[in-house]
Amino acid sequence: MRNSRLGSALRCGVFTVAVVSLHALSGTACAFAQSVPRAPEKSAKVAEAELLFKRATAHMDAREYDAACPLLERSNALDPSSGTLLNLAECYEQRGLLASAYGTFEEAREISIRTGRTDRAEVAELRKRRLEPRLRRLTIVPPSSPPPSLVIYLDGKPLDKTRWNVPVPVDPGVHLIRASADAVPEYATQIPAPEVGVTTSVPIPPSPRDQPERDHGRGLDGQRVGAIACGVLGAAGVATGTVFGLRSQSKHEQSDEYCTRSTCGDNRGVTLMEDARRAGNVSTVGFIVGGVGLGAAAVLWFARPFGHEAAAVEVGLGPGAIRVAGRW
Numbered sequence: 001m002r003n004s005r006l007g008s009a010l011r012c013g014v015f016t017v018a019v020v021s022l023h024a025l026s027g028t029a030c031a032f033a034q035s036v037p038r039a040p041e042k043s044a045k046v047a048e049a050e051l052l053f054k055r056a057t058a059h060m061d062a063r064e065y066d067a068a069c070p071l072l073e074r075s076n077a078l079d080p081s082s083g084t085l086l087n088l089a090e091c092y093e094q095r096g097l098l099a100s101a102y103g104t105f106e107e108a109r110e111i112s113i114r115t116g117r118t119d120r121a122e123v124a125e126l127r128k129r130r131l132e133p134r135l136r137r138l139t140i141v142p143p144s145s146p147p148p149s150l151v152i153y154l155d156g157k158p159l160d161k162t163r164w165n166v167p168v169p170v171d172p173g174v175h176l177i178r179a180s181a182d183a184v185p186e187y188a189t190q191i192p193a194p195e196v197g198v199t200t201s202v203p204i205p206p207s208p209r210d211q212p213e214r215d216h217g218r219g220l221d222g223q224r225v226g227a228i229a230c231g232v233l234g235a236a237g238v239a240t241g242t243v244f245g246l247r248s249q250s251k252h253e254q255s256d257e258y259c260t261r262s263t264c265g266d267n268r269g270v271t272l273m274e275d276a277r278r279a280g281n282v283s284t285v286g287f288i289v290g291g292v293g294l295g296a297a298a299v300l301w302f303a304r305p306f307g308h309e310a311a312a313v314e315v316g317l318g319p320g321a322i323r324v325a326g327r328w
Contacts, residue, residue, distance in 0.1 A: 049079035057087065065094045082111040082120050089127065099169035102131045137167035137199040138191060140177065143206040152204060153178040167199045179204045227296075234294030238287060245283035247275075 056071035072088040085108035092101035109124035140152055142164050152159045154168065155175050170193050179187040186207050194200040 045078045049075045049081075049084075052078070053084060053087075056091075060087065060091060060094075063094075065091050069095065080111065082108045082115065082117055082124075085111065086120060086124060089124070093127075093131070097171045098131050098134055099136065099171045102128055102135060102169050105131070134196050135169040136172065136193045136196060138170050138175065138177075138194070139167050139199055139201045140164055141201055141203040142179075143204055145206075146204075147181045147207065149181045151180050153180075177202055177204075181207060227298075230296040231294060233289065234292065234296070237285075237289035237291070238294070240282065240289075242283075245280070245287075247283075 052071045052075035056068045056075060059065070059068035059071065069088065069091040072084055072091055076084040076088060085104055089101045089104035089108060092098075092104060105124045105128045109121045109128070112118070112121035112124060138154070140154065140159060140163070142150065142152065152164065154170075154177055159168070172193050174190050174192050177189050177191060178185065187204055189202070191200065191202050
């Protein structure tokens with residue numbers, strides 16, 4: 001009969017306090033008997049499982065947990081037992097793998113309930129609760145509208161959808177998180193385990209295939225029609241500014257025949273100076289309108305369509321300067 005031994009006096013004490021009525025406690029070995037009596041003729045698999053179990057408990061008594069845990073894993077794989085799982089969970093805890101210990105205690109509790117070993121189930125539940133404040137957790141947050149085929153992997157194992165958006169205990173170290181849809185890898189990241197008692201959220205971004213793409217061939221929509229209109233207005237403004245600028249310069253040159261630098265005694269010179277000033281003002285306005293129109297046209301033409309992402313156009317006027325800025 002394979003026993004589940006928590007060999008040290010400390011482990012024995014924990015179980016004694018947890019469940020006073022454990023019938024399997026005897027001496028200092030804290031032995032758990034198998035839930036179901038074995039047939040006289042044991043299979044080779046069961047015999048190998050018991051041999052591995054005995055080797056593992058010897059390592060645990062010597063506090064050689066790194067050697068004991070793999071042996072207990074192999075023993076439980078050959079012949080699952082709540083007793084073996086309780087020892088394996090203890091081994092994980094001693095190695096600092098609290099998330100693995102927590103999950104194994106839960107597995108031992110479920111098997112104990114199925115096999116009618118309420119004593120072991122109570123022990124496993126007590127040990128689970130004792131670990132909870134010390135657990136490190138990751139919360140995997142899927143996209144807001146995940147595709148039905150989305151699969152999220154934590155350290156190479158698929159994470160059940162019921163565990164999305166739920167804090168999941170993890171062991172110390174770096175953890176690999178991957179996401180794929182339709183068997184196509186789409187996202188991968190490595191996240192270090194948080195500090196003891198801390199939960200870290202890990203958001204999974206939307207698939208690049210679900211992102212709106214800039215439509216480079218969208219044709220003459222309303223935004224680009226507006227850009228063309230601004231361009232036409234800007235070109236007209238620049239043309240007007242150029243024409244009236246040349247006219248202002250010409251009038252100034254003509255007035256020089258009748259006026260000196262500071263005075264103008266001839267009425268013809270005064271008229272020419274007034275014409276030059278008016279033409280200069282029109283030229284200035286034309287260049288301002290032209291600059292604003294051409295700048296706005298450029299922003300509207302190259303900006304993202306307004307329906308996809310908010311775009312902003314800023315136009316500023318200052319002494320001798322025009323500022324046109326866009327965000328897209």
